[in-house]
Amino acid sequence: MSQQGYVAAPPYSQAQPGMGSYQGGFGAAPAQPLYGHYGGPPQAFSSPPAGVMKSPASSPGGMPPPPVSSQYNPNVQQNGAHPQRLASPSAAPPTYGQPSHSVYNSMASPAQPPAQQLTNQMSAMNLGGYAPGAMQSPPPPATTSIAQQRFQTPPAATGHPQMHSAPLSSHMAPPISPPQSPITNMQGSGPPMGGQSMAGPPMGGHSMTGPLMGGHSMTGPPMGGQSMGGPPMGGQSMTGPPMGGQSMTGPPMGGQSMGGQSMTGPPMGGQSMTGPPMGGQSMAGPPMGGPGSFQQPGSGPAGLQGYPQQAGQFGGLMSGPQPGMQGGFPGAPGGLSGPPQKKLDPDSIPSITQVIEDDKARLGGQVYSTNIRGQVPPLVTTDFTVQDQGNASPRFMRCTTYTLPCTAELAKQCQVPLASIIKPFAKLPKNEAPLYVANHGETGPIRCNRCKAYMCPYMQFIDGGRRYQCTFCNCVNEVPAFYFQHLDHIGRRVDFYERPELSLGSYEFVATLDYCKNNKPPNPPAYIFMIDVSYTNIKSGLVKLICDELKTLLEKLPREDGAETSAIKVGFVTYNKVLHFYNVKSALAQPQMMVVSDTAEMFVPLLDGFLVNYQDSRAVIYNLLDQIPDMFADTNESETVFAPVIQAGVEAFKAAECSGKLFIFHSSMPTAEAPGKLKNRDDKKLVNTDKEKTLFQPQKGVYEQLSKDCVAQGCCVDLFLFPSQYLDLATMGDVPSHTGGSIYKYNNFQVETDGEHFLRDLRKDVQKSLGFDAVMRVRTSTGFRATDFFGGVYMNNTTDVEMAAVDCDKAVTVEFKHDDTLSEETGALIQCALLYTTISGQRRLRIHNLSLNCTSQLSELYKSCETDSLINFFAKSAYRAILNQPVKNVRDILVNQTAHMLACYRKNCASPSAASQLILPDSMKVFPVYMNSLMKTAPLVGSTELSTDDRAHQRLSVMAMGVEDTQLQLYPRLIPLHNIDVSSEAVPAPVRCSAERLTDAGMFLLENGHSIFLWLGQACPPDVIQNLFNAPSLAHLQQGHMFSLPELDNPLSKKVRSIISELLDKRPNSMKLLIVRQKDKPEMLFRQFLVEDKGLHGGASYMDFLCYVHREIRQLLT
């Protein structure tokens, strides 16, 4: 991207014939009713909605096409239409017919076309059907107190204790002398974790039941006498039946992996869910799969008699806690008894893989033009090309709903969170143009005088072009003389297409000195590599691995497009309980080491020669990297410091007046006497108690202040951890998670099995494109405003989102609240402005604009919801909430809000139907799967079997994720490989994430962006094993086979390896391949990712959860 200002241009300036009929038809309003935002018949997309498009009549003559810039990608056809943000109300939303939703009832009457249609696809079923009474009398949604309870925000940070200062002493060592570190005792820091923790699962029995039941009075549903409030998660009730029923066709899943338990009872295929997900034994009658059985008498089609309410159906079946599992959590399939049930077709409940494939089929490969206010983009899982026509690409901004409710009351009524997930540096595919840069010279960007919004396509020029009205605050501003331009006959500036800030959703401004610290242009950023050289890291070979890698990796530091070398400076520190700084000035023949042993008040002992240009100092740096592993080869030092290491980085940046990033490679809890010293506070007894939150809370004090210092200096911290035991990740991750950094963790690191995995992460991380020293501000049009921010950010006040750095994978989730009424006519605008320093040290403003619709009809709101974004919001808000509330309360809130959102839809948007039908908005039909999966994630599940550090790690990682990453994390891809066409380029379509999809003779790949498995069924054909492993059978696979596939010269081996490497390339993190055989012990690790099944550590199966939610919905409606 060039820096000289405004490089606007052009192809988008061309008014093209037929503008208005956008290829792909996104946003085009169908003439016929649609069932779901993309759900309509294909032909519905062909014609643009009357009025929504700008009339093609607007003469092209008025917009002289400026010269075409070569920067524009010819593949991206621009058609010159202006975003229709100000469409008149009459022009706006096309009338849709029936509200879109899915009805899971195959017996739906033909009188309900939409229902019928979807029904056919999903082979519907009725769920629930217990509650007496028709669905007629819905009083106001009787929300439980929990349903309305909000997550508490964490208390504002108070008090920042200063690091205590002590006399500092540094001593300069002679060039490259071994570090002076007293040999200290090798005490392990703290007891090993496993041990202490397992004492009595606090979760046992009833303590878990709660989650779903909290607060509800279970009146209606026949829950049988027992206390089983919440089926799904609640202990016993759900256990056996549901799962057993539908899934176990093949290998009984409980059995093999869970150590002992087995699918005793139930005849597999035969029985089923039909019943009450819970019942089990009672399900006699219903002739068919699901539908009938849940129906209450009379509520359904004739003949399908309901499922008689029975007391006790929730009970009884309990097989009790399984060995190795939490007690009260939904145990395992166990004592299913009762007559065999008819097997319910598991395809009958909404499927994420189906939704993903459908979206791909409809929109994959197409061009998505951002010219329509409030249009819902393709799913994150669909490949498409974006054409910026006035709104930010969905790669930069996605929303939970693209149609906001007009009033706070409406928002409260539906409880759909209003949020945008902003990934300001999202990677763009090669066929999409990078952002244009506008340069307004010394005056800087044009901004509204009152609200300070930046010039954007929404500003309205009036008075012959001499003034403009700000669409954010309505203030009328003078146009500066240099910026004046005449208007054409439709009131648009003549230079409309020549200026990105007038016609595009995303662009950049060159920032003036006013936007720089101390009014000085910034220096180029720096990267400091800080390597823990204590005993463990030396012994494992990690230090040598890092040093060897850096020699090549430093050649690949990010650089500006077209630049020959990177402007980023580099520096090196090694440390254990003291720090060693290195002078690598190019003039030196040998690097020089300087040791700082007083870590109480860290300072940097050298300025000149510490941060250098890699190209200039390459020889000295090579020399250093060669020597480091040898220098510390005989170390006995096992203690480390940590906070002083970060402090040193901040001080170095301060001294060099630059921003940058620290890459810290660290192995153990910092126990050496120094600021930020930590002690083992892991305590599994806290799990599932009110104090569990303390396990996630960082230690206050030193690290809190450090975060503040880092952000003030633009110092981002990336942390690579190599622990063999607990190291208080919640605290150690505090600074990285407040500075836009990443945390990587390699448990029990071994070079042979984890080396490549780590190096892939390191390479990706070092080469990421990013911005430094960033401040983000989100402005909105009147009537609503940004109220909360979730991400790797630091907030000094309520509006400025500070990020020491922000890279291409980091996203900030912004929640909005009403402060007034929104207008359907003008819609709602969001402008995200990010001030940052580029990798070459230029100060820039990156602007993303998005216009949304507003409505007073809830059905419109639901139609515009995006489940993937909703779940991103819920994941982040829940993960923040567990810092302050018991995990169980948080789960309660999630379930209640789920039920509430869906009940509100049912009550206000769905056409009348039997109460026994579960009706979901089409846009949210797979929302329950994600929600259930979220509640089973390590941070929320409340299991003593999970490592506290792993839980904290996942919590912090997710907080910074964008929509793609949370989607994949919560619904892993399970890809069948056994029938693969080795001659095809394509990757087989994933199947539902359930053990039921596995087959004995099958082979599956599973990945979630964090872990990747190759699963081999026990009857996997020998020729497959031969081709992949060069071994005669599964039994011959050895330890060495379990982490990688040998490079064999046959089509199957090549194909499988290429699929795996493609996935590894695509994801932000590297993943360590784990090969598991069916029924081997490690299979447990794999099975925990089968998120439609009952959770290994607790949590309901998807089917159970759906049934439970349905019941909750019915309660809310009666």
Ligand SMILES: [Zn+2]
């Ligand atoms: Zn304004």
